[in-house]
Amino acid sequence: MLTAAIWPRLDYSRVPYRIYHDPEAYQREQERIFRGPTWNFLGLEAEVPNLGDFRTTYVGDTPIIVNRDASGTLHALVNRCAHRGAMVRREMSGNAGEHTCIYHQWCYGLDGRLHSIPFRRGIRGKGGLDPGFDMAAHGLRKLRVASVNGALFGTLSDDVEPLEDYLGAPVVAQLRRLLERPVTILGYNRQRIRANWKLYAENTRDNYHASLLHEFLVTFGLDRSTQVGGVKMDGRHRHNITWAEAESDTAELAQEAYGAARVRSNYLSLREPELVRFRRERADLLNIAITSVFPSAVFVQISNSLAVRQIRPRGIDEVEIFQTMLGYADDPPDLTLHRLRQANLVGPAGLVSMEDGEAIEIAHRASKPDCDSTTVIELGGAGVISDRDYRVTDVPLRGFWSYYAELLGIEPAGAVR
Amino acid sequence: MTEGASGSSAGACFALYDLFATYGALIDAAEYDAWLALFATTCTYHIVPLENHERGLPAGLVYCDSRGMLEDRIHALREANKYNIHTDRHLIGLPRLIGAADDATLVEAPFAVYQTDQEGETRLFATGLYRDRIVVEAGGLKFRDKLVLLDTFAVPSLLATPL
Numbered sequence: 001m002l003t004a005a006i007w008p009r010l011d012y013s014r015v016p017y018r019i020y021h022d023p024e025a026y027q028r029e030q031e032r033i034f035r036g037p038t039w040n041f042l043g044l045e046a047e048v049p050n051l052g053d054f055r056t057t058y059v060g061d062t063p064i065i066v067n068r069d070a071s072g073t074l075h076a077l078v079n080r081c082a083h084r085g086a087m088v089r090r091e092m093s094g095n096a097g098e099h100t101c102i103y104h105q106w107c108y109g110l111d112g113r114l115h116s117i118p119f120r121r122g123i124r125g126k127g128g129l130d131p132g133f134d135m136a137a138h139g140l141r142k143l144r145v146a147s148v149n150g151a152l153f154g155t156l157s158d159d160v161e162p163l164e165d166y167l168g169a170p171v172v173a174q175l176r177r178l179l180e181r182p183v184t185i186l187g188y189n190r191q192r193i194r195a196n197w198k199l200y201a202e203n204t205r206d207n208y209h210a211s212l213l214h215e216f217l218v219t220f221g222l223d224r225s226t227q228v229g230g231v232k233m234d235g236r237h238r239h240n241i242t243w244a245e246a247e248s249d250t251a252e253l254a255q256e257a258y259g260a261a262r263v264r265s266n267y268l269s270l271r272e273p274e275l276v277r278f279r280r281e282r283a284d285l286l287n288i289a290i291t292s293v294f295p296s297a298v299f300v301q302i303s304n305s306l307a308v309r310q311i312r313p314r315g316i317d318e319v320e321i322f323q324t325m326l327g328y329a330d331d332p333p334d335l336t337l338h339r340l341r342q343a344n345l346v347g348p349a350g351l352v353s354m355e356d357g358e359a360i361e362i363a364h365r366a367s368k369p370d371c372d373s374t375t376v377i378e379l380g381g382a383g384v385i386s387d388r389d390y391r392v393t394d395v396p397l398r399g400f401w402s403y404y405a406e407l408l409g410i411e412p413a414g415a416v417r
Numbered sequence: 418m419t420e421g422a423s424g425s426s427a428g429a430c431f432a433l434y435d436l437f438a439t440y441g442a443l444i445d446a447a448e449y450d451a452w453l454a455l456f457a458t459t460c461t462y463h464i465v466p467l468e469n470h471e472r473g474l475p476a477g478l479v480y481c482d483s484r485g486m487l488e489d490r491i492h493a494l495r496e497a498n499k500y501n502i503h504t505d506r507h508l509i510g511l512p513r514l515i516g517a518a519d520d521a522t523l524v525e526a527p528f529a530v531y532q533t534d535q536e537g538e539t540r541l542f543a544t545g546l547y548r549d550r551i552v553v554e555a556g557g558l559k560f561r562d563k564l565v566l567l568d569t570f571a572v573p574s575l576l577a578t579p580l
Contacts, residue, residue, distance in 0.1 A: 092468070093472075185474060186475055186476040187465075187474035187476025187477070188466065188468055188469060188474070188476070189466055189478055189572070190466070190572060191571070191574070192571050192572065193574060193575075213499065215496075215497040215498075215499075216493055216498065219497065270485075270489045271485030271486070271489050272483060272485040272486045272489055275486065275489065320571065325476040340476060340477070341480055341482070341486070343476050343480055344479065344480055344481075344486075344490075347478055348478060348574075348575050349478040349572070349575070349577070351490070351493050351497075354498060354575040354576065354577055355500065355575075357500075357501075357574050357575035358499060358500050358501050358574070359499075361501070361574060
């Protein structure tokens with residue numbers, strides 16, 4: 001039984017390994033997080049630009065259709081036939097005037113309403129549905145949707161607060177910054193990591209690992225803990241922005257710090273240094289801005305590569321990372337090429353991010369047999385959860401767990417928030 | 418090459434088969450310098466998820482539009498990157514001539530790559546199609562442009578060693 005007693009400490013500085021491996025936790029997450037009072041990233045409005053365009057996606061395990069109807073309105077629908085529960089739209093993307101289930105041809109409009117049922121009146125007066133069958137009560141279940149600058153979110157909850165309140169001002173500001181101009185989709189990449197989805201959610205909030213696991217970052221000054229940077233959260237500490245400013249340290253300072261920590265920091269050279277060159281695009285200096293939105297979205301700027309990642313749980317032991325690579329619609333060709341080159345840094349083959357896949361797989365594998373032991377989350381101190389203006393910290397992980405515990409109904413009395 | 422295409426030169430055909438066989442064998446043996454030597458002085462190497470290719474989207478998983486970028490990839494693989502400890506096994510199907518353009522021959526070949534971990538467990542890692550432009554340079558066949566179209570675009574774990 002999953003209860004508040006699983007937490008050894010009230011500041012979430014100890015997380016029991018069990019939480020990554022417990023089937024009961026997984027079921028409760030689906031019910032109380034993904035189908036509960038959260039806003040889940042569904043995709044970008046730019047992915048369904050035309051009337052009738054649709055894409056399929058997920059909220060947790062639940063399959064979803066996102067489409068634009070004949071009046072241009074966006075809808076998100078649970079992709080499951082009201083009749084027998086079959087997946088109605090099987091394609092990843094396309095353009096259609098309606099959605100018809102292949103099983104018995106029940107047909108739905110782009111707003112989710114049930115339009116027609118074959119042999120509804122039977123044949124020659126025999127069979128079919130009772131005349132009292134209520135078509136209006138058997139549509140595709142609709143999600144509430146809302147957007148920030150074209151980033152579309154949906155919720156299956158009637159209780160959740162408005163989207164911008166849920167995200168909080170710092171996250172809204174980051175999304176407006178990243179999506180300040182109309183975007184264009186450069187492509188997708190996907191990764192199936194054999195680890196629990198929460199290990200990935202933690203990883204995106206873990207500033208401490210970045211320049212230790214990812215030596216590539218350190219060597220080229222893309223992301224070093226000696227840079228001016230930190231972590232910034234919403235009021236409830238469920239989301240996090242990891243940020244750093246370009247060229248805010250020196251190679252000498254970095255070598256001194258990393259040398260003292262016995263971490264290699266300056267041994268690679270590149271034949272094509274454009275790969276790591278940061279082209280400043282805005283008034284601010286940020287070259288790292290990683291915005292993790294609870295529960296399952298990450299908006300990413302690493303140098304000039306821009307992306308949105310969706311964390312898709314695939315059972316207890318596997319997670320899919322679905323990443324959409326972005327540019328701006330008005331990028332000149334040389335900047336598009338620069339973004340395509342810098343896409344080498346991220347994704348499953350990313351010179352930086354490939355390592356995350358390995359790190360969380362080994363954490364998942366080794367933690368499984370000892371579910372009563374715990375992790376240690378104390379970089380930047382234990383106790384209060386708050387923003388930091390330095391980088392050697394993993395405080396935002398405790399914010400994630402605090403909100404997680406609240407939603408799952410396992411928040412201990414007196415716990416920090 | 419063109420003689421091979423018309424079937425009049427068994428030697429040219431063998432050279433093409435040998436190029437692909439050597440390509441897979443060198444990756445599997447982790448002999449990446451010798452593998453790089455199979456590419457022309459000016460070359461490109463792209464791994465593109467099939468879902469992007471089919472939609473005309475340009476982003477790749479690996480995007481090397483110069484030889485320097487490809488060499489940087491191998492350098493980073495050796496010196497900086499940490500990844501799942503494994504060995505690769507390439508099974509490359511027979512190459513098929515699909516045309517010629519300028520001084521290059523266009524060739525396609527299907528592949529499967531299995532990965533084996535340290536405990537001897539093997540899993541299918543990827544299938545896909547090579548779509549290549551091959552040229553003669555310094556008396557031998559070299560890859561001028563290698564496009565790896567990746568069927569298995571839900572990449573298992575991560576992609577570190579070349580396909």
